[in-house]
Amino acid sequence: MIRFATPVFDSKGKKLGIVILNYFGSKMIKRLKDRATGTSTEISLVNSDGYWFLSPNPEDNWGFMYEEKKDKTFGNKYLKEWERISKEESGQFYTENGLFTFSTVYPIKDAEKLTASLIGLKRQTSGILKAKSHYWKTISRVTPKNLQQRENEITTRLVKVYLGALALFSIISCFVLRQVTLRKEAESTLIKSKLNLQAIVKSVGEGIISIDSNSKILFVNEEVCRIFDYSEKELLNKDVQALLPEHYRSSRAARLKKLVSEAPPKILGSRIELEGLHKNGKFFPIELRVEETIDESGERFSTVSIRDITERIKAEKELKHLAAAIDQAEEAIVVTDRDAIIQYVNPAFERITGYKREEAIGQNPRVLKGGKHGELFYKELWDTLVSGKRWRGNFINKKKNGEIFIDEASIAPIFDSYGEITSYVAVHRDITKNIKLERQIRQSQKMDAIGKMAGGIAHDFNNILTAIIGYTEIAEADLPEKSDSRKSLGEVLKASNRAKDLVKQILTFSRATEHELKPIQLHLIIKESLEFLRASLPTTIEIHSNIEKGSDIILGDPTQISQIIMNLCTNAEHAMRKKGGILIVNLEPVEVDEEFAKTHKGLKTGDYMRLTVSDTGSGIDKEIIEHIFDPFFTTKPKGEGTGMGLSLIHGIVVSHGGVVTVYSEVGQGTTFNIFLPRAEVEHIEKEKKEDLIPEGSESILLVDDEEAIALMSKKALERLGYKVVSTTNAKEALDLFKESPEKFDIVLSDVTMPGMTGVDLAKELMNIRKDIPVVLSTGYSSIVNEKQAKEMGVREFIIKPFIKRTLANVIRKVLDKDK
Incomplete structure (x- = not known):
């Protein structure tokens, strides 16, 4: 294959690309080789610079492609002969180097004629490619030795002149026959090439229209008919403006016509996007490009290539929407090549990691490594990805500023049309706050459970301490002031108070109390x-x-x-x-x-x-x-x-x-x-120390479901002068009160009791007698606190365990206030 190339420029002189012409000369070279086979004649094919395409010595072929063969030319070997051959179209002459016969071939000119014949025009290259400046020479040479040998044979065999003449006639006949055969083969090849090119033009993926200077359609291929839904017959000789909407015809079409008639010759034109008019009257987006041609008479013709870009426009819009969505996404999106080199990151990646886009691109994602995962973790990750599967999991990564964050990631391979992995896309989400929130929720749930457990423990433990403290105080009061036993009981009280503080601390830690x-x-x-x-x-x-x-x-x-x-x-x-x-x-x-x-x-x-x-x-x-x-x-x-x-x-x-x-x-x-x-x-x-515990003579209704506490409290209050009626059942206490409401001056009740709570009892008592003072006590209660109790009319709220002085002061305070 022989290749010719030239740069291409638009009307403003901007380089658009390169036009390449490929000439397939392999068949001609083969035929020349076949012709020389079995004869004493040397056949050569050289270009306009004298370099061999086909040489009797294969080592001399294609010299223009190799530096070491730059001097391997026909002219350097046969200088005098080349001077004549390079200047003349064809001929035959004899020199001391032998008999030379030659002719000239113009491959570009032949190709132009073939292309022009496809669309019925005579085309030219507008001076860009000079057809006659590129030619080949076919040269045959018979050496002097071979010529002399033939002459000697003719001289010694005059008797065989007739036979020689007959042989010569046969040779000439064969030569002529071979020439005719070659011409027919060339014509057949030309026809096949023409048909092939016609088939290519008709089936090419772009629509192709040829128009004259008056915008009349001279040629259309099948793709044009498909795009606009017309038949070829309907379009030929029609004004090309018929394929454009009405609102374009006065502007774009005029511009197109002006371009065709006045623009300087060029091989390729710029692409234009506008709307086309379908046969059914609907508009749709098209893209066209104009190529201009001048025939021998100077008249301009144009070839317009057209594409229906409806799907492309739709895809571009979808890509814009997708790009906008990716840019606005809260998740970081990273695209890497198959070697895990970052090719793209979205703005969320910058916000999450602190790395700018230009800092990240070209890096490996391991720049985010937090040092918390072992090699096995990353090996399993890559084994999953290279097998073509998606990987999901969490990373403990590090931001640019060194801050550690928890990264929830989903990484998937991207495949080409052959099923090969070309890249990877990863979606990352910073879930650090979520993890902390989950921990806080779990912690809150733990604390809630601890609070409930602590409340239960506190209630029971405080009831036990109430009995311990109460009976110790009673026992201590029965002993002499300086008794050793009294001192020992004093230590019991200290330990009990420390235990009381410990319970209070547990409740504070569990937020069960303030x-x-x-x-x-x-x-x-x-x-x-x-x-x-x-x-x-x-x-x-x-x-x-x-x-x-x-x-x-x-x-x-x-x-x-x-x-x-x-x-x-x-x-x-x-x-x-x-x-x-x-x-x-x-x-x-x-x-x-x-x-x-x-x-x-x-x-x-x-x-x-x-x-x-x-x-x-x-x-x-x-x-x-x-x-x-x-x-x-x-x-x-x-x-x-x-x-x-x-x-x-x-x-x-x-x-x-x-x-x-x-x-x-x-x-x-x-x-x-x-x-x-x-x-x-x-x-x-x-704190002022009170020497005496206040006493009284009033009547008290005492209610506590713990019998030990009820008995201890009754005994302690009776020693202070009060008349006490005690019970361990709230309903029984209500019945006692109903029998004689005026009998009692104050009611002291526990909160948490089976059957009826102290809160419910207090409500019933105050419904019977509104002015009855009620004091509630509890080791711990989730039912009511001091504020709620007082809002419903309860006078005081005591937390167990309490000492005798505290109980006496509260009762006296309530009774004296009513007086």
């Missing part, structure tokens, strides 16, 4: 807590403390502050249990400035008390230190820790307006710093 903050001195609570701890710590652990007593007043709950100290010191003891060590507890006032507050979330500038608890124990690994305040997180062996201690501490500190920080080194120990805001109080007024 705590009340009041001015307290930290050093007193710390001192009391440390004294309690000394007895329980092993001798291998020393306690060093530095507690400043001045200006240490805060607004807090003494029980909760004590719990902070107890939990921190218990954890320190556990960390030093094996090898022993030093427990350090310090308390000092500090001033938090703006710079320090910025680096400690939750702190505000101002005066604080800093409580420091340090140990020299095993320390905390950095991998888990960020989780130590999570509920139920523990590193202790099963049965030695619940994971609630530090979570409780964190909750208490935050509820007091403070902050807790931790620093630890493995093998060196741990330090907790707790910052609690100081209260603007100079001193705390001491």
Whole structure:
């Protein structure tokens, strides 16, 4: 195949591309080879520069394609002969190199004639390709040796002149016959090529219309007929404007006509998008391109290629909508090639990861690796993808700023028409907030369950403590003031009150109750807590403390502050249990400035008390230190820790307006710093001690389903002078009251009772007698709180366990108020 090429420009001189002409000369070369086979004649085919396409010596062929063959030309080998052959169309002459016979072939000119014949026009290349500047030479050569040999044979065989003449005549006849055969073969090939080209033009995927300078249609192919739904006969000799809507004919069609008649000659024109007019009258989008031709008389003709772009326009709109949707999507969308190199990311990717598009493209997605997954994780991922399957899962990835986030991803391979994977598309969603919310919900559910459990425990435990405290007070009152037994009972009361505070703390932690903050001195609570701890710590652990007593007043709950100290010191003891060590507890006032507050979330500038608890124990690994305040997180062996201690501490500190920080080194120990805001109080007024418990002589109706509490309360109140009627059944109490409503001055009832609650009993009693004072008591109740009880008319609400003084004061307060 011989290829000719030339650049193509539009009317403005802008380069549009290259026109390539391929000349298939293989058949002609084969025929020339066949002609030379078995003869003494050398056949050559050379181009206009003298380079061989076919040479007697195959090594000389195609010299123009190889640097080392640049001198392998016919002219260099036969200089004198080439000067004549290159200037003349055909001929025959003899030189010392032999007998040369030659003729000239013009492949481009022949191709032009063939193309023009397909549409019935005489076309020319408008000067772009000079047909006669590109030619080939066919040359035959008989060597002098071969000629001399023939001459000798003729001389020595004159007797055979007739036979020689006859042989010569036969040779000439064969030659003529071969020439005729070759011409017929060429004509047949030309006809076949013409038919093939006609078939191609008719079946090509573009519509092709040939029009003259007056816009009359000279030729249409089958695609044009299909696009506009006309037959070929209907379109021939019709004005091309008939294929355009009316509103285009005065503008676009005129422009097209002007283009055809006045534009400078060119091979390719620019593409134009406009509307076409279907035979049924409907408009549809088309794209056309104009090629111009000038015949020998100078008249212009145009070939218009047309495409129906309805589907393309529709696809473009869909792509625009898809692109807009991808750009607006909340999920990050990433497209990579088959080697996992990022080719595209959408704006959501930039928002989620912090990487700009230009930073991400060309990178591998592993730039987001958070270091939390092992090699097996990524191997399983890629094994899934390369097998052609979709992968779904979660990544723990890292943003550009180093922030870790949880990434829910779906990655799928993209296939080409052959079923080969060409790329991958991934959809990512930052679910960090969702995971945290789920954890919070689970935590809330846990706390709700704990709250319900704590409420149940508190109710039962407080009832038990009520009986313990009540009977202890009764027993204590029966003993002499300085009796050892009385002192022992005093310790029982202290332990019972501590148990009462512990229950209160459980309820506070589970949010089953609220705590009340009041001015307290930290050093007193710390001192009391440390004294309690000394007895329980092993001798291998020393306690060093530095507690400043001045200006240490805060607004807090003494029980909760004590719990902070107890939990921190218990954890320190556990960390030093094996090898022993030093427990350090310090308390000092500090001033938090703006710079320090910025680096400690939750702190505000101002005066604080800093409580420091340090140990020299095993320390905390950095991998888990960020989780130590999570509920139920523990590193202790099963049965030695619940994971609630530090979570409780964190909750208490935050509820007091403070902050807790931790620093630890493995093998060196741990330090907790707790910052609690100081209260603007100079001193705390001491509670007035009441020497005497108030007494009375009124009649009391006492109701409690716990028999021990009912008997204890009855005995305690009777010792104070009251007349008490007690019962363990609410309905029985209601019947007693109905019999003589005026008999009772006050009613004291438990809240949670079987059959009828204290709330329902109070309502019934007040319906019978509106002015009857009712006091409710409970160890814990989810039915009613103090505020709700008072809103319904209950005078007072007492939380169990209570001491005799508390009960006496409440009853006296209610009765005296009515008087």
